[in-house]
Amino acid sequence: MNFWTYFLRRVASIPPTILIILLIIFIVFSTVGNANTVSTAFPAYSDSLQSFLMAFGIFVANILTGNWGLLNHLPSQQAFTGPLNMLISIYFYSTLEVVMIAAPVALLISFPLGRYLGTHPADKMAMLLKMLVATGYLMPAYVVGLLLQVLFGRNAITGNPLGVFPISGAFNINALFIGNSVPSWITTNGILIPQPTHMLLFDALIHGDMLLASDALMHLALPLATLIISITAVVTFSLESGYVDNMGQEYVRSARSRGIPERQVVIRHVRRNAVLPVMASATIMIAYILSNIIMMEYVFDYPGIGMFLVITMTAGQYYPAAVVIFLLGLIVIITGITIDMVNYLKNPFIRI
Numbered sequence: 418m419n420f421w422t423y424f425l426r427r428v429a430s431i432p433p434t435i436l437i438i439l440l441i442i443f444i445v446f447s448t449v450g451n452a453n454t455v456s457t458a459f460p461a462y463s464d465s466l467q468s469f470l471m472a473f474g475i476f477v478a479n480i481l482t483g484n485w486g487l488l489n490h491l492p493s494q495q496a497f498t499g500p501l502n503m504l505i506s507i508y509f510y511s512t513l514e515v516v517m518i519a520a521p522v523a524l525l526i527s528f529p530l531g532r533y534l535g536t537h538p539a540d541k542m543a544m545l546l547k548m549l550v551a552t553g554y555l556m557p558a559y560v561v562g563l564l565l566q567v568l569f570g571r572n573a574i575t576g577n578p579l580g581v582f583p584i585s586g587a588f589n590i591n592a593l594f595i596g597n598s599v600p601s602w603i604t605t606n607g608i609l610i611p612q613p614t615h616m617l618l619f620d621a622l623i624h625g626d627m628l629l630a631s632d633a634l635m636h637l638a639l640p641l642a643t644l645i646i647s648i649t650a651v652v653t654f655s656l657e658s659g660y661v662d663n664m665g666q667e668y669v670r671s672a673r674s675r676g677i678p679e680r681q682v683v684i685r686h687v688r689r690n691a692v693l694p695v696m697a698s699a700t701i702m703i704a705y706i707l708s709n710i711i712m713m714e715y716v717f718d719y720p721g722i723g724m725f726l727v728i729t730m731t732a733g734q735y736y737p738a739a740v741v742i743f744l745l746g747l748i749v750i751i752t753g754i755t756i757d758m759v760n761y762l763k764n765p766f767i768r769i
Contacts, residue, residue: 420761428754431750431754438743439477440473447460459476485502485737486501501740505744508721509721509722509744511615511722512714514616515641515713516644523644526645527648527653528656530653531652531653531656531657534657535657538661550649550657553647558709559715562640562643562712562717565639566717582635584717585717586720587617588617588633589632592629592632593609603620640719656692658694660687663690668686669682672685672686696756697760699756700753700756707745711723
């Protein structure tokens with residue numbers, strides 16, 4: 418199968434997958450009602466199939482065209498009013514800020530760690546590290562977050578010398594205000610919106626506000642550590658399995674018999690094949706990481722898309738929650754197809 422045939426088949430699977438996701442969302446959330454917080458809500462329908470299909474069609478059209486309505490109020494301390502898509506984008510950028518820092522750090526740790534565990538399975542240090550990786554893999558993100566809050570959170574334990582990091586929020590209000598006003602590069606609409614990237618740490622660095630940047634980094638420390646632990650554990654676990662499976666293969670023994678140094682055997686021959694299981698399960702990993710992001714943001718009260726989802730769900734505002742769930746599903750679909758394309762180019766067995 419050539420590349421374009423495979424690509425077109427994967428792309429052709431997107432519309433039915435999206436329709437299935439929207440159908441499930443519509444059936445689940447339209448039956449439980451919706452709080453009167455957005456001007457666009459779930460269309461009502463009667464018991465007839467025609468009425469259901471018409472209501473579902475209106476719902477799909479609104480979602481796909483970005484007609485998500487105006488938010489009348491948000492059930493939190495923030496008093497945002499305006500287009501729902503604007504609010505979701507603001508929360509999305511906050512989550513993106515965490516992911517942009519945590520993911521590269523986690524991958525830089527995971528790849529050498531996974532190779533070490535897979536190529537030195539009998540070492541005592543490898544066994545200890547393997548136990549730690551397994552613990553991080555099995556513990557939900559909210560448990561990891563709570564442990565980090567207890568160990569390193571400010572005022573979590575009285576007299577704890579390690580408790581130096583804030584345990585909630587994205588910034589300290591005292592670091593934000595200069596005199597009686599916020600910096601000129603932060604706009605307000607019931608919610609603070611840093612400019613130009615909408616990511617507080619990066620924008621503070623761009624504008625040279627080191628006080629606010631350091632405060633934002635302190636608030637990010639524990640959420641970042643939680644996400645890094647979760648991503649590192651799942652990627653390392655998969656990489657280790659790939660190395661272990663390949664180290665005993667015939668091609669490895671053949672390379673050793675030709676006198677190739679062990680390091681070169683691993684780097685030139687084993688590494689590429691060991692990464693294939695990671696690529697094959699990357700879509701599941703993305704979904705796993707997204708679920709951990711939601712739990713992490715809830716534990717640390719971090720104003721990201723996961724926290725917004727929890728706020729709207731608990732307040733009975735199911736239409737905004739449905740939009741967020743759809744967007745998260747869309748992220749999984751797009752990243753999954755992208756990973757499949759890369760996997761096609763890297764894995765010769767798919768091309769058969």
